[in-house]
């Protein structure tokens with residue numbers, strides 16, 4: 001283990017959904033620029049861990065710190081600002097806005113951050129090009145292939161140049177070729193930008209793209225992180 005201060009750290013996280021203890025004292029760290037795969041069986045608590053780390057859900061116990069700041073106790077206003085400026089998220093089913101074109105979907109986070117429409121569109125176009133979604137800027141998500149839509153989601157997650165991208169099974173709905181293209185694009189861009197990635201997957205081939213693996217089992221992270 002390095003002595004470097006982690007960018008994001010969860011300690012002894014507990015989260016209960018009704019009677020289900022999704023997390024039972026899970027601890028995990030993510031360093032700046034690191035790609036960490038969180039793996040584990042279905043129901044082991046992977047998504048719940050991601051939601052707590054990304055400040056989407058507050059844990060019932062334990063702590064989450066981002067760059068030395070406690071997220072779990074942060075007022076909602078500051079938390080949503082942090083999510084908007086420092087974090088990007090990608091889910092299994094892209095979750096693009098179906099009524100908006102690819103260009104507008106990617107421009108949206110910039111406009112929410114105050115960018116003018118023209119500037120936001122220009123940068124969104126550049127990011128779509130980086131992710132190989134060239135010439136499809138005017139398509140709506142339903143008119144794109146799964147891989148194109150997911151690469152558009154990556155562009156949307158990275159367009160604000162966040163410090164951390166949270167990716168929950170980003171290839172889970174794709175065939176293996178499209179999945180490889182998505183992972184290659186994500187890893188390449190994260191390395192280039194120095195973006196840390198918390199990648200949830202149950203697929204060993206996807207986990208192999210990461211620097212390190214943390215395995216969840218019944219709401220706990222296995223004692224030693226496995227290096228891949």
Ligand SMILES: Nc1ncnc2c1ncn2[C@@H]1O[C@H](COP(=O)(O)OP(=O)(O)OP(=O)(O)O)[C@@H](O)[C@H]1O
Pocket residue numbers: 017018020021022040041042043044045046047048049202
């Ligand atoms: N909103 C919720 N309400 C009730 N139970 C929930 C909720 N979210 C998660 N759970 C339960 O908590 C446990 C952990 O779920 P979680 O989605 O975090 O696991 P996971 O490892 O991501 O699973 P999968 O790989 O199937 O997505 C599961 O037993 C799940 O059924």
